[in-house]
Every structure is written in C-alpha cells, then in structure tokens.
Amino acid sequence: MNTTSNFAEVHAQSMARLGLDEAAIHRLVHGFYAEVRQDALLGPIFASKIADWDEHLERMCRFWSSVAMMSGTYHGNPMARHIALPVDAEHFDRWLALFEAAATKTCAPDAAAHVIERARRIARSFELGIAVHAGALPARGQRFHRRTTSPVQQGDLS
Template sequence: MIERLVRHFYERVREDPLIGPVFAARIGEWEPHLQRMFAFWSSVALMSGEYHGSPMEKHLPLPVDAGHFDRWLALFEAAAREICPPIAADHFLERARRIAQSLEMGIAAGQGVLLGRDERFRRTGS
C-alpha cells in the first residue's frame, strides 16, 4: 500500500504546476527517489526503521513556503484517500501534516524567520 500511495502521489506531484518544478529541478532519476520515499513512509507510518536520512537538511535550501506545503498536503491527501482505507489514510495524513509543519518551521528558521503559534512562512513576493 505504501508503494502504491507514494507512486500515485508523485505522479500527481510531477504534473503539478506549483510544486512539480521544485521537484523536477532536483530529481533527475525518479526511481531512486521513490525507493527512498518508500523507506521514509514505512519508517514514518509503521516505525520500520528503514529510512536513514536527514529530511530537514534536504529541504532547507528549497525555494518553498506555506503555499507549497499546502499544495503538497492537498495532493498527498487526495492520493491517500484514493489508495488507502479510511483509517490508514487518516494515519498517513496525521503524520504528513506534522512533517509539513516541521519542515515549514525549519525552512523559515533557516531564513531567519521564527514562526509563532499558527503563523505560516511566506517568502517575500509570495
């Protein structure tokens, strides 16, 4: 189910006009990335310990803000609702929301912006 979810989600990501270009600029070969994401989501959802990496480090230099994370979550939710039984989709989405919030806060801090409660990171001109 994780592999189906991840593949379906990234098919949508690659077609998306907002976040697709962010991924396309950084991922030359999709299959190795998908394999890492299978391990990542297995670790996040099932606590399998399969993923060994630093997601924050990979995301800090990205030119993204709250709007990108909102779109990422919307695409992920749509994919999860299509692929997973409701209880599994809810489980994935709860974790995805935490991950998005953490990455957004980290990226903001990396730009010298400390977000307060319920604040979102918006890049200048966004």
C-alpha cells in the same frame, strides 16, 4: 515472550487493522508523486532537484514505511535535503492537498487518516525549519510566506 517480540506482534496487528502494509505505502508514494510531477506549483521544484525518479521513489517508500509503520527502513536526514528549497506555506498547503488526495484514493480509510496525520506533522516541522533557515521565526498560528519575508497570520497546517 519478551517485550520486543510482544511489541512487534502488537504493532503488526495494529498495522493490519489499519490496512497499512508495504504495498499500501508503495501505492501511496507512487500515486502521490505522479500527481506532484504534474503539478504546476510543485512539479518544477521537484524536477529541478530529482535526477533519478526511480531512486527517489524507492527512498520515499522507505521513508513513509518508517514514518507510518515504524519499519526502520529509512536512514537519512530529510530536513537537510529540504532546508534550502525556495518553498513556503503555499507549497506546503499544495503538498498536503496532493498527499491527502493520494492517501484517500490509495489507502483504506483508517490507513489514510494515519498517514495524513503524520504528513501534517512533517509539513509543520519542515515549514518551520525552512522559515528559520530563511531568517524568520513564525509565532504559533503563523505561516511562513517568502514574498513578504515575514510570517503571516493564518490557520496552521493541522
């Protein structure tokens, strides 16, 4: 057995132990975005940017499959799609709360922990990228708040 096929086998076993597969990703993504679309804070932002929800959900299933399961099915630049959005720490906190609730509801416990950890990393990265794009450079442990146009000391997204 070569290294590539050995890795693939070990990886498949890891995902099976977690209870993570494409069906779990589908449930997570669809459950999460059902909540986002109804959310008073996030819903209007998503509604203003997404014309075709079926296409978006399909893309997000590929994205989360790639992020969580290393499937390689997503090819894109998500930061570029988010960099100019009018969001800040408050939005990322809400996004994470909804994501964590959806993961806990739709995934096995180990799978939920796995995707939540990745979502937290993504949120931290996006918040920093958006802050820098807006002309702010939050120090470690600081959060980006647009209403003050400067970072405010708070806990980080982890």
